[in-house]
Amino acid sequence: MTESNRQVLLASRPEGKPTESSFRIKDGPLPSLGEGQVLVRNQWLSIDPYMRGRMMDIRTYAEPVALGDVMVGDTAGIVVESRHPGFAVGDAVAGHLGWQRFGAIDGSLLRKVDTTRVPLSAGLGVAGMPGVTAYVGLIDLCAPQAGETVVVTAASGGVGSVAGQLAKLRGCRVVGVAGGADKCRHVVDDLGFDACIDYKAADFKASLKAALPDGVNCIFDNVGGEVLDALLPRLRPGARITLCGAISEVDNPSPHGIRRLLPLIVNRVKVQGFIVGDHPERWAPAIDELSGHVAAGRIHFRETVAEGLEAAPRALIDLLAGRSLGKQLVRIL
Ligand SMILES: NC(=O)c1ccc[n+]([C@@H]2O[C@H](COP(=O)([O-])OP(=O)(O)OC[C@H]3O[C@@H](n4cnc5c(N)ncnc54)[C@H](OP(=O)(O)O)[C@@H]3O)[C@@H](O)[C@H]2O)c1
Structure with missing residues (x-):
């Protein structure tokens, strides 16, 4: 049986605090790859405070999510298909692929996670x-x-x-x-x-x-x-x-x-x-130094993990209410 691409869409713009009804789950086909793109099977989704702002119809430093679109977010996962010379099947990567199980993205927008130094999930936290x-x-x-x-x-x-x-x-x-x-x-x-x-x-x-x-x-x-x-x-x-x-x-x-x-x-x-995001030149040196600190036991981190994409809305609500400790993540099953 082929896998479907489960996604979490923005269903409505909240008035007041967001609720789970602000979101909708959709199952669909896997995306097809264009030249230079990479298909990633996401394993982890990062839940971050900025997502609250993207649910509103106001422009801050980034465009809002359109109603019916996949919620924006960083994910970490494994390459399952590649049409980009810099990535091979099996690579551990992180990128802005959204609240979904699979994502296709231009390879130039993806970065590798050095899992010899940090766990894949940390590519969304201390090394992200x-x-x-x-x-x-x-x-x-x-x-x-x-x-x-x-x-x-x-x-x-x-x-x-x-x-x-x-x-x-x-x-x-x-x-x-x-x-x-x-x-x-x-x-x-x-x-x-x-x-x-x-x-x-x-x-x-x-x-x-x-x-x-x-x-x-x-x-x-x-x-x-x-x-x-x-x-x-x-x-x-x-x-x-x-x-x-x-x-x-x-x-x-x-x-x-x-x-x-x-x-x-x-x-x-x-x-x-x-x-x-205004400091792209600082990402590689920062991630390199931080990964070194984690590998050497000089920096410690805690994660709060919600299980399954369906739990992502609740995870965002909990994060905003201060109920998470350390980095709030969703494990994508
Ligand atoms: N400038 C940037 O480029 C950039 C990038 C990433 C994140 N950020 C910002 O950095 C901050 C931390 O982000 P994060 O991802 O690490 O989130 P986080 O600290 O893991 O989670 C947010 C925390 O904020 C605290 N909080 C919630 N409501 C509060 C209130 N009314 N007063 C005081 N504290 C409150 C809660 O902790 P307590 O239980 O301790 O209250 C909650 O756990 C956020 O404001 C986020 O928007 C900025």
């Missing part, structure tokens, strides 16, 4: 887009020096967990911020951060102050809102803030926002937002 995001945002933009203090928000997540461990490897003191005691325990005990503050706890601001007696030189921020605002009084002169994400604003009709600017001015702070 989230890892490169952490690398560019921390190393290139925050540029922390040994001995400096770095704060990473959403510290237990796919991006934050890597950013914090990279800062530790650069000789920094690293304080994470995460939601809940279990996530904070993981951040300190498993990832090796020096401290982690639970932003959901009643004494959040006092704990933050206590954890930063000498202030903060670099903030790698994934969340914005109340958490970032609470960090601003702790800034040191010459501090840098990398604005990576603002997940507290997602599906939030009245975001908290930034309520004070003076700490930025008096401390001559550099604030830089960025989009990882």
